[in-house]
Amino acid sequence: MLAPLDLGFTTLRNRVVMGSMHTGLEDRFWNYPKLAAYFAERAKGGVALIITGGIAMNRRAWLAPAAGTLNTSLDVPHHRKVTDAVHEHGGKIALQLLHAGRYGYHPFSVSASAIKAPINPFTPKAMSEGEILSTIDDFAKSAELARRAGYDGVEIMGSEGYLLNQFLCKRVNKRTDQWGGDIHGRVKFGVSVVEAVRRAAGRDFIIIYRLSLLDLVEGGNTRDEIETAAKALEAAGIDILNTGIGWHEARIPTIVTSVPRAAFRAATAQIKRVLKVPVVASNRINTPEIAEDILAKGDADLVSMARPLLADADFVNKAAAAKPESINTCIACNQACLDHAFSLERVSCLVNPRACHETELVYLRTQRKKRIAVVGAGMAGLSCATVAAERGHDVTLFEASSKIGGQFVMAAAVPGKEEFRETIRYFEHEIERTGVKLELSRRATKEELDRGFDEIVIATGVKPRVPKIPGVGHPKVLTYAQVLADRAPVGQKVAIIGAGGIGVDMCEFLLHEPEISLDAWLDEWGVDLTSSVPGGLREPKHQPPRRELWLLQRKPAGKRMGTGPGRTTGWVHKRVLERSNVHMMGDVEYVRIDDEGLHIRHEDAPRVLAVDNVILCAGQESVRELFSADERGRPTDPRFHVIGGADVATELDAKRAIKQGAELAARL
Ligand code: NAP
Numbered sequence: 116m117l118a119p120l121d122l123g124f125t126t127l128r129n130r131v132v133m134g135s136m137h138t139g140l141e142d143r144f145w146n147y148p149k150l151a152a153y154f155a156e157r158a159k160g161g162v163a164l165i166i167t168g169g170i171a172m173n174r175r176a177w178l179a180p181a182a183g184t185l186n187t188s189l190d191v192p193h194h195r196k197v198t199d200a201v202h203e204h205g206g207k208i209a210l211q212l213l214h215a216g217r218y219g220y221h222p223f224s225v226s227a228s229a230i231k232a233p234i235n236p237f238t239p240k241a242m243s244e245g246e247i248l249s250t251i252d253d254f255a256k257s258a259e260l261a262r263r264a265g266y267d268g269v270e271i272m273g274s275e276g277y278l279l280n281q282f283l284c285k286r287v288n289k290r291t292d293q294w295g296g297d298i299h300g301r302v303k304f305g306v307s308v309v310e311a312v313r314r315a316a317g318r319d320f321i322i323i324y325r326l327s328l329l330d331l332v333e334g335g336n337t338r339d340e341i342e343t344a345a346k347a348l349e350a351a352g353i354d355i356l357n358t359g360i361g362w363h364e365a366r367i368p369t370i371v372t373s374v375p376r377a378a379f380r381a382a383t384a385q386i387k388r389v390l391k392v393p394v395v396a397s398n399r400i401n402t403p404e405i406a407e408d409i410l411a412k413g414d415a416d417l418v419s420m421a422r423p424l425l426a427d428a429d430f431v432n433k434a435a436a437a438k439p440e441s442i443n444t445c446i447a448c449n450q451a452c453l454d455h456a457f458s459l460e461r462v463s464c465l466v467n468p469r470a471c472h473e474t475e476l477v478y479l480r481t482q483r484k485k486r487i488a489v490v491g492a493g494m495a496g497l498s499c500a501t502v503a504a505e506r507g508h509d510v511t512l513f514e515a516s517s518k519i520g521g522q523f524v525m526a527a528a529v530p531g532k533e534e535f536r537e538t539i540r541y542f543e544h545e546i547e548r549t550g551v552k553l554e555l556s557r558r559a560t561k562e563e564l565d566r567g568f569d570e571i572v573i574a575t576g577v578k579p580r581v582p583k584i585p586g587v588g589h590p591k592v593l594t595y596a597q598v599l600a601d602r603a604p605v606g607q608k609v610a611i612i613g614a615g616g617i618g619v620d621m622c623e624f625l626l627h628e629p630e631i632s633l634d635a636w637l638d639e640w641g642v643d644l645t646s647s648v649p650g651g652l653r654e655p656k657h658q659p660p661r662r663e664l665w666l667l668q669r670k671p672a673g674k675r676m677g678t679g680p681g682r683t684t685g686w687v688h689k690r691v692l693e694r695s696n697v698h699m700m701g702d703v704e705y706v707r708i709d710d711e712g713l714h715i716r717h718e719d720a721p722r723v724l725a726v727d728n729v730i731l732c733a734g735q736e737s738v739r740e741l742f743s744a745d746e747r748g749r750p751t752d753p754r755f756h757v758i759g760g761a762d763v764a765t766e767l768d769a770k771r772a773i774k775q776g777a778e779l780a781a782r783l
């Protein structure tokens with residue numbers, strides 16, 4: 116991973132590429148100083164080559180109205196801030212040229228044919244030959260401007276179902292002219308862009324092409340077609356082939372946390388065998404070990420990581436220092452990165468709230484060392500304690516249970532969420548590194564907090580809400596904590612009260628074995644890594660569900676029922692629940708629980724769900740002891756601070772908890 120790569124006219128200092136990730140900062144020129152600081156930290160952290168978020172070459176290429184564009188010399192000085200900042204730290208940076216095609220969320224979108232994407236309400240216009248030629252010129256002009264702005268190269272975005280991918284596949288390309296037909300015609304647009312960019316930007320300019328290796332949609336390409344396209348692009352003069360997996364409209368998960376690590380490396384290895392140019396592996400690579408393994412086995416020449424470098428800017432340096440345990444690992448939750456990008460919010464990272472906020476959330480060394488008590492070693496407390504100690508404070512962290520992690524300990528028990536353990540491991544390391552005094556199995560008393568500390572942070576978290584349903588004390592009733600943390604035995608037929616994030620997680624826990632193998636995962640989703648069938652889609656082989664489940668809520672069952680909280684991950688949960696025949700019911704009134712089961716009223720009729728267990732996933736209540744509060748619930752003593760679930764239990768999530776902890780610690 117640390118070996119340099121000689122491209123002939125330039126050398127990359129190691130094999131790590133920071134993959135393109137739209138942050139929201141690239142769309143407005145006044146945010147470029149923030150974008151520069153964000154990339155500078157990653158370059159300082161050792162990454163060899165950074166690829167920017169997608170930048171359009173003309174307006175029709177926009178992903179959303181007024182998206183970042185580089186097509187006049189007025190744009191150059193803004194981009195120069197970014198390239199200078201990266202070069203200052205010895206890194207290289209390529210601009211990604213993105214034409215969204217029919218994914219453009221505006222009425223001016225274009226594509227190979229006028230076929231609407233299932234994820235976009237706008238129908239694109241089929242490009243005329245003249246429009247294709249002028250778009251090729253626009254790619255070339257932007258590449259030339261990118262060179263003037265100091266970029267070391269460009270990445271031409273040809274995967275994920277964007278315009279060039281739309282031209283490459285019969286799914287969208289129904290043309291009968293020279294830009295359609297067989298794969299030679301369908302790749303012609305991409306090839307022409309590469310040739311034009313090369314002419315405009317010169318030989319000593321890195322051209323990366325991102326090609327879809329596995330479309331994961333009907334009408335996608337086969338292995339032969341993908342290899343033919345890759346060879347044509349190589350012959351056109353690319354320096355590096357980057358790889359993409361799955362169109363955005365694909366209904367196969369490709370990057371969420373339940374996708375096994377490096378699940379798609381075999382597809383990369385296959386294309387590498389037929390090319391001479393270096394090939395980049397991507398998707399669900401999040402540790403140095405897995406990156407090394409891919410490179411050592413010759414499956415790829417470079418590895419691309421985007422989210423892992425949001426989570427830890429120093430990933431490469433830490434790996435180089437042989438301290439992988441100190442890396443803040445991306446847990447592939449999407450909650451602060453892709454979920455934000457899709458709701459047009461600035462991207463950040465759940466485990467690293469400084470990501471994309473490098474100039475705003477700054478951990479300065481304290482001038483006045485204080486004695487700080489943090490009570491509760493859940494996510495909020497851990498974040499606050501470790502940042503405060505990093506700043507030079509004397510921090511004691513009290514935890515009533517015998518281990519740190521709080522709600523994350525339970526989350527990590529859910530199949531497909533094993534990655535959450537990495538955050539606990541990271542905080543264990545941070546406690547050690549920053550010198551936090553950790554007191555496990557220790558309930559702090561009000562008196563000792565009052566006496567011994569300058570600042571007291573209450574991060575005591577939440578406890579499961581027990582709804583007032585007659586019979587809720589029946590032995591068949593369990594809280595989610597009893598099931599996930601204490602591993603209370605659960606029967607075959609189960610009613611789950613509450614269909615929020617934890618209700619959905621509970622379904623996954625009760626339905627699946629932990630840590631399924633890659634083969635089982637590929638079977639479950641029907642993925643053929645060799646693309647011997649179009650798009651790499653084969654018939655899925657589902658395992659029969661391990662239990663019969665009822666997932667219940669009082670509000671009506673809307674479209675989002677069964678999705679959990681994540682915008683970009685919800686459909687994966689819903690699909691799992693649907694194919695496991697989970698009964699999802701809204702408009703439920705809970706009447707009582709007894710030996711017969713759970714008595715409800717549903718659609719104005721009484722019903723009994725004859726279940727072995729009823730599991731309460733009905734939200735949480737704050738644990739707010741240890742301080743005196745005013746009528747608004749705020750501590751009366753200004754030395755006390757309340758964060759995380761102890762502050763507000765509703766819609767608590769780890770993203771808010773970690774951010775709130777870090778922000779408080781930065782102020783103390
Ligand atoms: P939640 O999302 O607020 O859901 C609580 C559920 O309980 C709702 O379905 C609610 O539906 C029901 N409920 C509330 N009060 C009730 C009562 N008195 N009696 C019966 N049912 C009641 O809470 P959660 O599932 O406990 O999750 C807690 C937090 O963790 C959330 O913010 C969630 O986003 C986060 N989380 C995130 C993930 C993730 O993967 N990102 C996973 C798990 C949890 P009705 O009121 O309609 O009955």
Ligand code: SF4
Pocket residue numbers: 422423425426444445446447448449450451452453463464465466467
């Ligand atoms: Fe990874 Fe989650 Fe951070 Fe995104 S928000 S970079 S998925 S840890």
